[in-house]
Amino acid sequence: MTISDKFREDLLAAIPGLRAFGISLTSRTDRADDLLQETLMKAWKHHDSFQPGTNMKAWLYTILRNEFYSQIRKRSREVEDAEGAFAGKVEVPPEQHGHLDMADFRSALALLPEDQREAIVLVGASGFSYEEAADICKVAVGTIKSRVNRARNRLSEVLQLDESHNAKLLHQTHAPARRLYPPVD
Amino acid sequence: MTEKRNKTKSSLRDNKKLPLQTTSNSGAKASHVPMHDLVGEKLRAYYDQMANEPVPDRFELLLKQLEAKNKEEKSA
Numbered sequence: 018m019t020i021s022d023k024f025r026e027d028l029l030a031a032i033p034g035l036r037a038f039g040i041s042l043t044s045r046t047d048r049a050d051d052l053l054q055e056t057l058m059k060a061w062k063h064h065d066s067f068q069p070g071t072n073m074k075a076w077l078y079t080i081l082r083n084e085f086y087s088q089i090r091k092r093s094r095e096v097e098d099a100e101g102a103f104a105g106k107v108e109v110p111p112e113q114h115g116h117l118d119m120a121d122f123r124s125a126l127a128l129l130p131e132d133q134r135e136a137i138v139l140v141g142a143s144g145f146s147y148e149e150a151a152d153i154c155k156v157a158v159g160t161i162k163s164r165v166n167r168a169r170n171r172l173s174e175v176l177q178l179d180e181s182h183n184a185k186l187l188h189q190t191h192a193p194a195r196r197l198y199p200p201v202d
Numbered sequence: 203m204t205e206k207r208n209k210t211k212s213s214l215r216d217n218k219k220l221p222l223q224t225t226s227n228s229g230a231k232a233s234h235v236p237m238h239d240l241v242g243e244k245l246r247a248y249y250d251q252m253a254n255e256p257v258p259d260r261f262e263l264l265l266k267q268l269e270a271k272n273k274e275e276k277s278a
Binding site for chain 2: 020025028029032033034036037040041050053054057058061119122123126137138141142143169172173176178
């Protein structure tokens with residue numbers, strides 16, 4: 018079975034989005050890159066299980082997501098919640114001085130349970146419909162919707178994006194985020 | 203809680219094999235409602251910045267290696 022140039026090109030084109038999804042899930046670039054590597058290798062190996070013309074992006078995100086949960090399980094067997102990031106227990110609230118940068122957003126996202134985090138990222142940022150996100154996460158559409166809502170409420174609370182802060186924040190969010198990735202310990 | 207348990211269970215099962223093709227709703231955009239609130243805005247800004255980051259060369263390299271290996275196997 019030959020692998021078409023189109024398959025390779027589509028794979029290549031999907032990399033930046035997949036990587037962003039991986040970083041959103043793990044909060045860490047190095048882990049996201051491991052996930053991405055595994056995803057590409059699996060997609061390549063199992064290319065014939067992909068039907069050309071169907072949604073390749075959803076297929077790839079599903080592979081990455083499965084890999085993410087598989088690594089969590091592996092990790093939790095090895096170390097009992099050593100890092101906490103995966104369990105959503107990172108109690109590092111974003112700084113509350115009104116300046117919202119990307120690191121703040123990432124910390125806030127890391128506070129969410131994984132199921133809510135993946136739901137809001139798939140629907141709110143990766144460009145999937147509720148139906149596609151439900152397919153990827155293998156749950157009902159209604160479940161995705163409620164997870165997105167809960168995630169949205171929690172983020173809005175943590176980042177103080179509720180109504181009373183909106184006006185203030187709208188004027189303060191134009192400062193460019195200096196660094197996207199804080200140093201990883 | 204129950205929901206979470208179910209999910210974990212199903213991903214355990216699903217992970218044993220590659221995901222089945224997502225067919226049923228692929229491409230259906232009916233209930234795609236972009237998030238127009240501040241959270242949605244922040245989320246997209248965060249995500250777009252990551253997606254626009256330069257990607258390490260290793261991934262393109264990996265694809266090239268896989269392709270080379272593929273050709274080698276075919277000609278063998």
